[in-house]
Amino acid sequence: MEFSQIAAIAGKEFWDRIRNRWVLAVALVFTAFALSIAYFGAAQQGSVGFRSIEVTIASLVSLVIYLIPLIALVLGFDAIVGERERGSLDLLLSMPITRVELLLGKYLGLAGALAFSTVAGFGLVGVVLSAQLDLNALFHYFGFMLSSVLLGCAFLSLAVMLSVFAADRTRASGLAIAMWFFFVLIFDLLLLGVLVVTAGQWGGEALPYMLLLNPADVFRILNIFSLEDVRTLYGLATVFPPALAQPWLLGLVMAGWIVVPLAIAAWRFRLGAGRA
Amino acid sequence: MADISPAPSNPPQTGTKPVIVARGVRKHYGSIHAVDGVDLEVQEGELFGLIGHNGAGKSTMFKMMLGLIPVTGGEIRIDGAPVGGAGGDFRTVRRKIGYLPENVVLYDNLTGLETLQFFAKLKGVPARDNVTLLERVGLIHAAKRRVREYSKGMRQRLGFAQALLGKPRILFLDEPTTGLDPEAIRGFYAILRQLKSEGVTMVITSHILAEIQERVDRLAIMAAGKVQATGTVQALREQMDLPLWFSVRVDPADFEAVRAALGHLPVGAIEARDDHVAVQCQRDTKMAVITALATLDGKVRDLTVREPSLEDVFFGFSD
Ligand SMILES: Nc1ncnc2c1ncn2[C@@H]1O[C@H](COP(=O)(O)OP(=O)(O)O)[C@@H](O)[C@H]1O
Numbered sequence: 001m002e003f004s005q006i007a008a009i010a011g012k013e014f015w016d017r018i019r020n021r022w023v024l025a026v027a028l029v030f031t032a033f034a035l036s037i038a039y040f041g042a043a044q045q046g047s048v049g050f051r052s053i054e055v056t057i058a059s060l061v062s063l064v065i066y067l068i069p070l071i072a073l074v075l076g077f078d079a080i081v082g083e084r085e086r087g088s089l090d091l092l093l094s095m096p097i098t099r100v101e102l103l104l105g106k107y108l109g110l111a112g113a114l115a116f117s118t119v120a121g122f123g124l125v126g127v128v129l130s131a132q133l134d135l136n137a138l139f140h141y142f143g144f145m146l147s148s149v150l151l152g153c154a155f156l157s158l159a160v161m162l163s164v165f166a167a168d169r170t171r172a173s174g175l176a177i178a179m180w181f182f183f184v185l186i187f188d189l190l191l192l193g194v195l196v197v198t199a200g201q202w203g204g205e206a207l208p209y210m211l212l213l214n215p216a217d218v219f220r221i222l223n224i225f226s227l228e229d230v231r232t233l234y235g236l237a238t239v240f241p242p243a244l245a246q247p248w249l250l251g252l253v254m255a256g257w258i259v260v261p262l263a264i265a266a267w268r269f270r271l272g273a274g275r276a
Numbered sequence: 277m278a279d280i281s282p283a284p285s286n287p288p289q290t291g292t293k294p295v296i297v298a299r300g301v302r303k304h305y306g307s308i309h310a311v312d313g314v315d316l317e318v319q320e321g322e323l324f325g326l327i328g329h330n331g332a333g334k335s336t337m338f339k340m341m342l343g344l345i346p347v348t349g350g351e352i353r354i355d356g357a358p359v360g361g362a363g364g365d366f367r368t369v370r371r372k373i374g375y376l377p378e379n380v381v382l383y384d385n386l387t388g389l390e391t392l393q394f395f396a397k398l399k400g401v402p403a404r405d406n407v408t409l410l411e412r413v414g415l416i417h418a419a420k421r422r423v424r425e426y427s428k429g430m431r432q433r434l435g436f437a438q439a440l441l442g443k444p445r446i447l448f449l450d451e452p453t454t455g456l457d458p459e460a461i462r463g464f465y466a467i468l469r470q471l472k473s474e475g476v477t478m479v480i481t482s483h484i485l486a487e488i489q490e491r492v493d494r495l496a497i498m499a500a501g502k503v504q505a506t507g508t509v510q511a512l513r514e515q516m517d518l519p520l521w522f523s524v525r526v527d528p529a530d531f532e533a534v535r536a537a538l539g540h541l542p543v544g545a546i547e548a549r550d551d552h553v554a555v556q557c558q559r560d561t562k563m564a565v566i567t568a569l570a571t572l573d574g575k576v577r578d579l580t581v582r583e584p585s586l587e588d589v590f591f592g593f594s595d
């Protein structure tokens with residue numbers, strides 16, 4: 001593995017997103033949402049202005065959990081299949097670069113762009129809010145930003161995997177949308193369905209662990225269970241095994257959600273070369 | 277023991293060291309036999325042409341030689357090393373190779389110069405040559421313009437500049453002149469001649485014979501996934517033993533005299549046209565025909581011989 005080759009690809013992907021203002025646009029979207037949630041989130045309750053950081057983060061989490069997977073999937077679904085369909089993949093692969101290096105370069109460049117937008121967008125709001133936050137609240141907000149980056153990286157990894165498997169861009173985009181629906185909307189309903197149908201007989205114990213099979217849920221747990229207030233607010237503390245409330249463990253699971261799809265993508269992409 | 281053989285002082289010439297060797301190469305896509313048992317040998321410093329109709333299997337052959345797609349069967353070696361084989365020298369081989377794909381697709385959002393910078397990074401060559409390369413292919417005026425605004429011919433030139441990055445020793449050029457105007461085509465072949473004098477081995481594909489036949493050292497004619505013939509243009513013509521045509525310009529009153537003079541020779545058709553007689557004959561009767569026509573001195577105003585073109589050879593093989 002040669003780092004310079006990975007860096008060359010990653011650099012191009014990253015600067016492409018800077019130059020076409022993708023990074024700027026996404027950062028602005030995050031800033032706008034975060035600011036409006038922080039200051040106007042309680043408007044329907046008749047109060048405008050900054051509330052507690054816990055409530056702000058909880059609202060942000062329920063927004064980001066839809067938004068970031070979507071953005072990551074859109075960003076990554078044509079990483080490989082796009083080059084293949086346009087006809088530029090052959091030339092790239094004729095360079096002194098391995099397929100794994102190309103794939104990693106693509107991933108890292110895109111992940112860099114997504115992470116940069118996330119940190120810039122939410123970071124700006126963090127700076128604005130910092131005057132009203134104590135150290136502990138800042139720490140929580142930082143945790144939220146970091147987990148958002150991880151969430152993006154996990155779904156980007158899934159997207160890049162799709163882009164290796166899909167035969168063409170159209171199919172890749174269809175799969176990306178299907179994946180978003182599945183993880184963001186359907187998965188939790190399925191779990192709930194199992195719980196209801198079996199009247200809690202089956203899956204009651206295993207359910208919290210099943211949540212780890214969905215990076216979006218891992219993100220949710222990461223943010224909710226680091227916050228005492230919200231824990232009591234949601235009343236989930238009794239259901240939840242304390243082991244799963246360990247941020248480092250959840251972080252590890254998230255890392256798995258980044259590494260495993262990428263590894264599968266690399267395996268599949270190498271097969272295409274017919275090399276062992 | 278001391279090596280007493282003289283050091284080579286001449287510029288590199290076409291040697292007899294095979295740089296590219298293909299043996300029984302096949303590529304099947306289901307029932308489509310894109311390449312179906314190809315043997316090729318390209319010597320060091322050679323400018324080698326691969327000719328054939330669309331769908332003959334030329335591009336597929338290129339992709340296998342570059343290791344972009346696996347072979348269904350057979351073996352390809354570049355500089356002695358099997359293509360697509362495991363081993364650490366894959367990068368070394370790749371750095372020696374330049375590739376211009378058919379209908380090259382580059383990145384619309386990059387400028388010409390940025391395009392070269394990107395590929396130079398991947399090839400691990402210093403960026404300082406990029407401007408020189410753009411000059412060489414005649415794109416220096418458009419260096420700062422985005423590829424999106426480039427014409428087909430300009431893209432092709434940029435693709436060619438990309439292939440020349442890092443002074444490759446082997447060049448694979450797949451239909452390199454599509455989209456170029458005649459002037460640019462001449463410029464392109466001038467660069468190839470220069471590269472040849474530097475000892476670069478080149479394989480070039482085309483379906484335009486007239487363009488390639490006088491410019492390559494040797495060529496292989498491909499049809500339906502197979503190599504139908506290999507050799508120099510001259511050798512292919514002789515191998516085919518296609519008839520020559522004489523055009524004997526005489527006064528119409530002397531048409532019969534020409535017929536009479538050639539009567540005893542094993543010539544083919546003798547046809548009277550407006551102001552000349554067209555005579556067809558095999559190569560081995562060529563001199564006899566000229567001698568016979570010389571006896572008609574004074575009557576023959578002009579004499580031209582038309583050799584069979586490679587086009588004839590090509591269609592002769594392909595049909
Ligand atoms: N990926 C592929 N899948 C199926 N058939 C292919 C593929 N690539 C090439 N072919 C077929 O192989 C044959 C040779 O194609 P190609 O090598 O591009 O010919 P040429 O370059 O001589 O025009 C054609 O019939 C083409 O349709």
Ligand SMILES: [Mg+2]
Nearest residue numbers: 334335336378
């Ligand atoms: Mg072709």
